[in-house]
């Protein structure tokens with residue numbers, strides 16, 4: 001598999017890029033799921049009837065890859081219940097009724113004198129990858145391997161989404177300070193800010209950071225989806241390739257989203273953990289698209305109401321952008337730590353042409369940024385041929401959707417890849433069980 005600058009030119013639709021984020025009023029109720037990160041669910045430490053303030057710990061980290069969770073409002077825990085999330089699974093959620101007082105918990109900034117203190121602070125802050133990945137940040141930072149390149153992801157390559165753009169414009173000083181903090185404790189060779197060329201104002205702000213810090217360079221990249229895919233970004237900024245089964249740190253790289261970086265500074269200054277999120281609210285159905293600062297756990301419908309409600313009934317509501325976003329079952333689901341946008345799309349925006357037979361044109365292969373042949377995955381999956389699935393690169397696929405976007409036969413290639421991944425995972429588990437017998 002060879003990396004490339006394949007991918008697709010998608011319409012940008014960055015309608016909200018020039019609008020600074022506004023804070024919405026605190027909702028009456030928040031429902032905070034215990035799974036807002038990759039890894040084990042957090043374990044609730046509150047019960048119905050408990051009073052909480054903004055920043056009170058409501059669930060502790062459970063296991064090495066997990067993350068603690070904090071209350072985003074002041075009020076009373078009304079229940080801990082199972083909640084349907086967009087993956088189709090039911091997960092426990094802490095439901096809190098706000099008292100409208102917005103009382104903050106008694107918090108102090110963390111005391112940091114060493115790398116260990118820094119990683120512990122990042123862990124306690126509840127920080128996860130805010131660009132959408134949700135991987136606990138402290139796990140990424142907890143490495144003894146040399147960090148040659150620390151890449152700050154400011155690409156924001158999905159259509160519509162502008163929340164990172166606003167962070168780079170409005171919170172550039174926080175990003176600059178976070179670079180100094182990270183350098184002090186993780187001893188980085190070079191910081192690279194990767195940013196797409198369609199973000200002129202943000203590029204100026206990032207260039208100003210580089211002008212004051214000799215360890216920082218800004219790489220302005222073509223506006224081409226999926227520029228922000230981790231492996232794609234590493235390749236396009238350093239020319240290093242992260243092979244299948246390897247991590248960025250194996251090639252001396254860490255990739256961290258720009259909003260994640262800005263949060264580090266805020267937390268270290270105030271001790272306030274991750275309790276709110278700036279998200280882009282857009283799509284043809286939304287009356288007043290904007291970037292909104294939202295308490296985590298707020299129902300999407302409350303956020304849409306804050307944006308004037310709908311002009312027309314949405315055909316689909318998405319967490320995230322139209323390329324990698326996930327369709328939600330209803331607007332009652334909450335804003336999560338890793339939510340960077342919610343879109344309410346109309347019929348025209350969700351139109352999908354009728355699927356026809358594969359014509360073996362090879363466009364999907366020539367489009368995939370990771371050099372995978374999606375058609376080979378489809379064939380191997382049809383045959384349930386697991387060794388062939390592996391060979392075709394099923395473990396490497398990042399589900400970016402470029403192949404499906406360009407397929408003239410409108411084949412559902414990403415859905416096939418997702419199902420193939422599940423089948424391959426099950427096959428591997430079976431193999432492991434057999435080996436351990």
Ligand code: SF4
Pocket residue numbers: 357358359360361362363364365375406407408409410411413
């Ligand atoms: S792009 Fe579509 S039609 Fe062309 S080879 Fe790939 S799956 Fe087949």
Ligand code: SF4
Pocket residue numbers: 367368369370371372373374396397398399400401402403404413414417
């Ligand atoms: S979804 Fe997977 S196979 Fe398709 S273009 Fe993206 S990485 Fe390649």
